[in-house]
Amino acid sequence: MAPDIGRRLRRGATSGAVVAAAVAALAASQAPEAIQPTTDNAGGDRAVGTGEGTPPSGEGSATGDSPYYTELPPLNTPPKQPGVPGTGTGPLVVTGPAEAGIPATVLSAYKRAEQSVRSTAPGCNLPWQLLAGIGKVESGQASGGRVDANGTTFRPILGPALNGVGFANISDTDDGAYDGDRVHDRAVGPMQFIPSTWATWGQDANGDGKKDPNNIYDAAQAAGLYLCANDRNLALKADLDRAILSYNRSTEYLNTVLSWFEYYKRGTHQVPDGTGVLPVDRSDNRRPGGLPGTTTPTPSVPVSPSPTSPAPKPGSQDPKPGTPGTTKPPTVPTEPTPVPKPPVTSPADKVAALAVAGNRQLTAITDSDFTGVPRAAALDASGKPVAKVNVRFEIVGATDTRFAGGKSAVTATTTSSGIASSPALRAGEKAGTFTIRATVVGRTLGAAEFAVSVTERQADTLVRVGEDPLSAATGTAFAQELQVKATDKGALAPGVLVTAEIVASKTDPKPATEGPTFKDASRTATFTTATNGTLTLKAGDLLAGDKAETYFLKLTAPGGGTLFVELKVTGSDSTPDPTPEPSEPGTPEASPSPSASPSPSSSPSSSATAPTASPSATVSKA
Missing domain, CATH: 2.60.40.10 (Immunoglobulins)
Structure with a gap:
């Protein structure tokens, strides 16, 4: 079955039956509707919504104000040129000044960091060219791109000991774990984080389970988050300046980084790892070379001998000192120059299809958690899972349902089985239907979509x-x-x-x-x-x-x-029942007259003899 899947995917790449079969096999290896540990960045290990907002120390800086390269970019940037004649429909070949070339892996790390940070903090408007400007000034783009396939530098890049002699005085905070110094801290890696800052902002952006300041993917993503702290909008000049100064509190540093930032925005091109142009002039040492006790990149262009002397032949010994007509060339560090290698392919580039893994339809009642979450499978052209792929989950439609942390869009990374799971999903108070769309970050592949419905709570x-x-x-x-x-x-x-x-x-x-x-x-x-x-x-x-x-x-x-x-x-009961009024003369219902009531005079008459009553009767007859 597997070979057949491979052939069909190579012909049609993503036929429905093949993808379904591959996804079913992957999903079967997962616990039913298990909610995988999720990440908020390119491969990071932070729970979604945590960590990004922590501001840097108000008194410090990312680098501890360590030394930096002060060389400025060329004044002019030639336009990009079309492909080499005779290559047909081959890839575009870009030419330009050597200073505009950025090593392939380093460039990939900057762009991935931009995508990741923009997915979680779109209001920051982080441009990758800003990371490139800082990377150029801090380490010469990781010593000209001297990194392995994982993005880790071949040897640690360390700044000088921050012992208060010409620099800040920062006592050891990591027991030498990152910088090898148990007395004082040093700036570490291609983005030159001091250990105490890395402890707060360190990331695992390449998904290898480590937060390594000497890894360009980890360091670039950490730098992006650091620059976006305190709700900065880097599209605003004031916020951009504050962000750069939070990295190194120097006006010259600010101007140097801004110069490279604008230079890279006008045009760059990719060069093989290990072949980037190396700066030599540093803020603490204006002479070519480096600072004792630091790992300084080796210049990629050999130093030419004096015009008055013949060029030495390859393999020949240096002329003896004092020989007439010759000049002893300067000594160049003996660190071997790595053999150029082809550009590194990112995990996302290997993906041929992104498919739904698990339930395509999700339901919940208002104001409650969903029992399942969206899960997507990244597959290569042969139907095999692809790990370490950044997958963006986005809620599309009119709804107040949100992912954990109140987010409407999050980024998760595929596991070794090729499955990416979103964070927990909670329904809001609004009932209705909408869609959750999963896409591969940095690619234009077809999306994996989930139909979601929220129903009202009921009572019969x-x-x-x-x-x-x-x-x-x-x-x-x-x-x-x-x-x-x-x-x-x-x-x-x-x-x-x-x-x-x-x-x-x-x-x-x-x-x-x-x-x-x-x-x-x-x-x-x-x-x-x-x-x-x-x-x-x-x-x-x-x-x-x-x-x-x-x-x-x-x-x-x-x-x-x-x-x-x-x-x-x-009816209103504010008026009491009516009291009987005196009746008008001649009305029987009127109040009894005094003569009808017993009176003292009547008592004697009742006891009087008949003769006594006779006169009255008589009178009445008269």
């Missing part, structure tokens, strides 16, 4: 807690508290968005146009259930309105939960 039942009637007089507020419990399939349902609406009828629940309102004078509102699945309207949250009648509060939730709560509005 809403039940009122308590049965106290809700009533209020017109013009007042309901003084009773209303509490409702939401459940879904019998379990409490927290975080459910419940819609509340005041309606005129339970059987015909049309929105009411008068009567009760919420405090904001509206008759519709939304509420979210608490962690215990309950929803509470406190006393005073509902106002009765000015019309006495019975209304209903209708509550609905995604998932089908519905509840009607009766709201009774009565």
Whole structure:
């Protein structure tokens, strides 16, 4: 099967069946939906979102203000030239001054660092030419590109001991681990970090498991993050100057780096590793050569003898001192010049296809973590996995779902099995569908895409807690508290968005146009259930309105939960019951007259003899 996969990939490179088979084999070796340890940079080991914002020491600098090369670039930069005649459609050959040439591996490291930092800090606007300018001034582009295939210098690049004699006085902070000096610190590597700064900003950008200041990939990425600290925007001149001065607090240093930065922006070209032009004039020693006790790059151009003397033949011995007509040539260090080698191919260049590994569709409910994460497989032309490839995962669409750390885009690195996994993914409060797109950093290969959906939290039942009637007089507020419990399939349902609406009828629940309102004078509102699945309207949250009648509060939730709560509005009881008024004359219902009430005079009459009563009767007849 494997040979067949290879042939098919070589013909069509990325047919669906072949990629699927290769991806399935890779995914099978991973734990199901395992969330791999993720990185935020090109191959780094920092968790996403951590470390980038830590500012450098306010009193120090990245290099401890160590010496630097002071040579300036040529004034003119010739334009790029077309390919060599007769090469057909071969690659473009770029010519230009030797000073514009940057060794292949070093150039690759600068560009990779720019891509990585821009993926996590796009507002910094880091240009790789700035890294090249600093690398030129600090180490002559890693001693002219004298690095191995992994990007590590053949021998450590060390600055002088920072012992306070002509330099800063920095006592040892790393026990000699990086600089071999247990008394004082020294600047280390192609970007010349002092150990204490490297301890904070060191990176593992080439994925070899080490943070090595002598590795150009690690050092370039660390330098990029350092320059972007404190939310700098390097597109602004003030921030650019501050960033460079944070590297070395010297106005001459600033001007030298800016000169190379502008020079490289006008045009550069790639040269084989080990063949870069080496600067010789340093800020602490204006004479060619170097500083005793440091590893100084060997000039790539041999020193010519005096014009008055014949050029020595190869293999011949130097003329004896004092021989007439001859001049003894200066002694050149005997460090062997490495044989030029072809440009190093980065892991990304080996990738023929990037495919989905694992689930293509991811789902979650609002305000919760996804159970799985996007995983992509990098494959070469034969279907084999490619390790150490930088894969960018980006959320595309209108959503508030984010990766860990609140990021909408992150970069992870493929493992030895060719799988890159994004950080944990958390759904926001907005439901809907969107896409997560995975691409190979620095390449234009087809993307691996994931369909993502976020659904609302649901409740299939809403039940009122308590049965106290809700009533209020017109013009007042309901003084009773209303509490409702939401459940879904019998379990409490927290975080459910419940819609509340005041309606005129339970059987015909049309929105009411008068009567009760919420405090904001509206008759519709939304509420979210608490962690215990309950929803509470406190006393005073509902106002009765000015019309006495019975209304209903209708509550609905995604998932089908519905509840009607009766709201009774009565007439105002602020006026007491009417007191009976005195009746008008002749009205039977009027208050009893005094004659109808017992009186002292009536008592004797009740006990009087009949004769006593006769006269009155008589009178009445008269």
